[in-house]
Amino acid sequence: WLFVLLLLAYLFTICGNTLIxxxxxxxxxxxxxxxxxxxxxxxLELWYTATTIPKMLANLLSEKKTISFAGCLLQTYFFHSxxxxxxxxxxxxAYDRYLAICRPLHYPAIMTPALCGKMAAACWTCGFxxxxxxxxxxxxxxxxGYNEIQHIFCDFPPLLxxxxxxxxxxxxxxxxxxAFIILITFLFIMVSYGRIIGAVLKIKxxxxxxxAFSTCASHLTVVLIFFxxxxxxxxxxxxxxxxxxxxxxxxxxxVLTPLVNPxxxxxxxxxxxxxxxxxxxxxxxxxxxxxx
Numbered sequence: 001w002l003f004v005l006l007l008l009a010y011l012f013t014i015c016g017n018t019l020i021x022x023x024x025x026x027x028x029x030x031x032x033x034x035x036x037x038x039x040x041x042x043x044l045e046l047w048y049t050a051t052t053i054p055k056m057l058a059n060l061l062s063e064k065k066t067i068s069f070a071g072c073l074l075q076t077y078f079f080h081s082x083x084x085x086x087x088x089x090x091x092x093x094a095y096d097r098y099l100a101i102c103r104p105l106h107y108p109a110i111m112t113p114a115l116c117g118k119m120a121a122a123c124w125t126c127g128f129x130x131x132x133x134x135x136x137x138x139x140x141x142x143x144x145g146y147n148e149i150q151h152i153f154c155d156f157p158p159l160l161x162x163x164x165x166x167x168x169x170x171x172x173x174x175x176x177x178x179a180f181i182i183l184i185t186f187l188f189i190m191v192s193y194g195r196i197i198g199a200v201l202k203i204k205x206x207x208x209x210x211x212a213f214s215t216c217a218s219h220l221t222v223v224l225i226f227f228x229x230x231x232x233x234x235x236x237x238x239x240x241x242x243x244x245x246x247x248x249x250x251x252x253x254x255v256l257t258p259l260v261n262p263x264x265x266x267x268x269x270x271x272x273x274x275x276x277x278x279x280x281x282x283x284x285x286x287x288x289x290x291x292x
Contacts, residue, residue, distance in 0.1 A: 016262025017042040072154035085127025094192040178234040
């Protein structure tokens, strides 16, 4: 039953994120910075889940649940690279919303397609550079016992628990890198939303406030779920907490967050729902671009 649940969740994640990505790319009405970043997030989620869930599904059906050391390191590297890229991307999305709401007159001149492309490229580049030092340090550790990973996929904390030597340096390096990536990006997002809320509250009409908040609520929901789990999981000076807690948190940020992202963004976004209907049913031919 765990296999069936995980498989259904994975299929829904693939279908939901692929649909959002394609709809935004195909519908000219959605060729704006906000939807550009949402499409990149959906594309990222496809790879983020692909690093762990297929192997988890195979392990649920197999009696011999093994992975090579190189394979384990690769899984850990790509999982953390894509996770870091998501942190940076969510920060870029917060900055985009800040400019749109707090500096609406300057927004078109600042948030140009060229800047959007550079920001997206920077998110991916920084994300894939971040875990390199951690992977190199782990690759040099000796593993001499019965190497059973007490986790649902390969990750730094369970790998450090298997090492045959003191891993205080690794734990400290992990803490420093994770704290820098996660806490700095989360702080930037919260400052952006603090200014957004301040600007929205100054809007005189209730309808105007509701419209401004609705564009941010989806992104803020995703941010709180994702960052809430990874802060507790990775910003700590210990190898691990309880196995049950670590595994539960891992399920939330590796399976549930990519699963609910399409739901959150589509259900709370009337423009995206209309675009999905236009793309699926193709009523009235091509959609005409809307201007904001």
